[in-house]
Amino acid sequence: MVVIHGGYWREGYTAELGIPVALDLMARGFAVWNLEYRRAGSDGAEGAGGWPATFEDVASGIDALIGIAHQYGLNQLKIAALGHSAGGHLAVWAAGRGTLPDGAPGANPKASLIGVVSQAGLLDFTAAWRLNLSAGAVENLMGSTPAEQAAHYTVADPIAHLPVGVPIHAVHSSEDESVPFGISQAYVAAAVSAGDPAELHETSGDHLAIITPGTAAYETSRLLIEKLLL
Template sequence: MSHKAKISYGKHHSQYGVLRVPDKKEPCPVVVMIHGGFWQSKYDLEENNPIAEDLTSRGYATWNIEYRRVGEEGGGWTGTFHDVIDAINHLSQLKEPYGLDLSSVMIIGHSAGGHLALWLASRTAGNPDQMFHELVVPIKKVISLAGVTDLKKMWEFHEEKGMKSHVSALMGGSPHEVAERYQVVSPIERLPMKIDQVLVHGVLDRHVPVELSRDYYLKAMEQGCNVSLVVLPDAEHFKIIDPASTAWNAVIDTICPLRKS
């Protein structure tokens, strides 16, 4: 059995998360989940429900967060970024009433959520700036599932395909127009990071090319980061968040290597 609650961390209707807590007496480790959808309002946290339920059944409390996205008031630059920080900070208020163990918080982000997860990891280095809220809950590990590790390369990929880039919509301009913004929030520009990072990416991904994770991994390794890369030859973009897939088993191994059943 588990307990499930929808909890607001702000006043906007998209500033909430769904907390699932397994029925156990001791405090639960927490996995924060950030969904993808290229930061657009037409996609929401329901994408993560299956893996949230799977992880809760394995003994983790899961905090599946929503945030203001492009197409909503306050979404995009900079509201989306403030929201993911505020959502994680809100765990400190949930710790006592829900019996959460915040000593080893993990973040899992899929696609655009992978971008936000890795960016959050860069906020823990003790270099707060005035642009964003301070992240006060410590993060132990970030797992990027088909994550957008490089906003500039993602923008270029869309341009080459003749697509209107969702990256520009998030950032309020192209890498040429607002270059300094890309420097501040593109994960590859934020290296090195002092946090454990795992990148999982499928070779068959047509939405976010696997090269983004490979290039990020190589740069992170060069800079001495604790980073690992899991490339899945038969997986496409959504397989890695399907609990029924073998790709999800590879993700589980990175989350709880000592808990393999």
């Protein structure tokens, strides 16, 4: 199970956000890859994440599982992802990497995901930009607007790469004030229309309840992980 943390892709949020979930899943017998990636800085510092580094990191991090699967006795054909918020965006984007054109960041994957559980994911990327969520987080990640770099936004937007052909479970609370519930609704509607086995699972609680083991929202996510992998 690949865990991809959120934090609106910003440098202040790290893989530490994924530790409680990773530990809970490990205790239940799952092999967990708590994936870090370069995040987008606010000062354009050399070596910071953003487009395309953040996407390249997620792609190479998932592909690295092929190299270590044999070492740890893992089934390289049974890899799923759990992503929260910005991590949900990256996880669902990664599920669609096989649809990306040659030369695009993340194209030609070595490892394929068999499904994704998105927890309040930013799955309608352009809508998230239009809504100016988290004070321009999408534009901070991309370093441009959709009008300035339309091709980059097309590659980065999960909703632009349907169908992906694997189950996408969008778990989201209608009470979430950080990522609107409608973002997941829009993605699932588009995915189902494209023929994908996508499902929307409405939960309760705030934006962080869903990554807190023991809450009802997290339990919904955990049961869906078991559905994918067991």
